[in-house]
Amino acid sequence: MKRFVFLTAAILLCMLSCREPSSVENFVKGAEGPYSFDVDMSDSTRTYDIWIYTRTDSRPALVKDVSGIPLDITWTSPGGNTFSETVYMPLRDSVRHFFYSSETSRPYRTGVVPIEPGIWKMEASILDSARIKGFRGLGVRVKH
Numbered sequence: 001m002k003r004f005v006f007l008t009a010a011i012l013l014c015m016l017s018c019r020e021p022s023s024v025e026n027f028v029k030g031a032e033g034p035y036s037f038d039v040d041m042s043d044s045t046r047t048y049d050i051w052i053y054t055r056t057d058s059r060p061a062l063v064k065d066v067s068g069i070p071l072d073i074t075w076t077s078p079g080g081n082t083f084s085e086t087v088y089m090p091l092r093d094s095v096r097h098f099f100y101s102s103e104t105s106r107p108y109r110t111g112v113v114p115i116e117p118g119i120w121k122m123e124a125s126i127l128d129s130a131r132i133k134g135f136r137g138l139g140v141r142v143k144h
Helices: 002-017
Strands: 023-029 035-041 048-057 068-076 082-090 095-098 101-112 118-126 135-143
Touching: 023 035, 035 048, 035 135, 082 101, 118 135
Parallel strands: none
Antiparallel strands: 023 135, 035 118, 048 101, 048 135, 068 082, 068 118, 095 101
């Protein structure tokens, strides 16, 4: 009887530990870009929240007058259709970890329901006029 209870508890724990994480993130290092991401929106019954984040390593005086970064973002659906837009990622409320390092994380889109389920391609580029010294890369976090 003890063996059955132990075996049942072990199986239940294994089943609970095998579930999919509620968020996935990817960070692409580099100051130049473009930054390419695969965004898995295969389950059309879910909604997705997409966040963009970055890190800069520079003195506060170098970025104090920069209000945000313009990003050209292009989405490509699993079927090959594209959509492009320009968005601005504010930097004013960045979290400063050390004197030279700060991190910014902002919601990009919330409650997204994909028109076409599957793996979407997201490519982001920073306009040349908005280059920031110490820019370390761009990341995307997808929560469902």
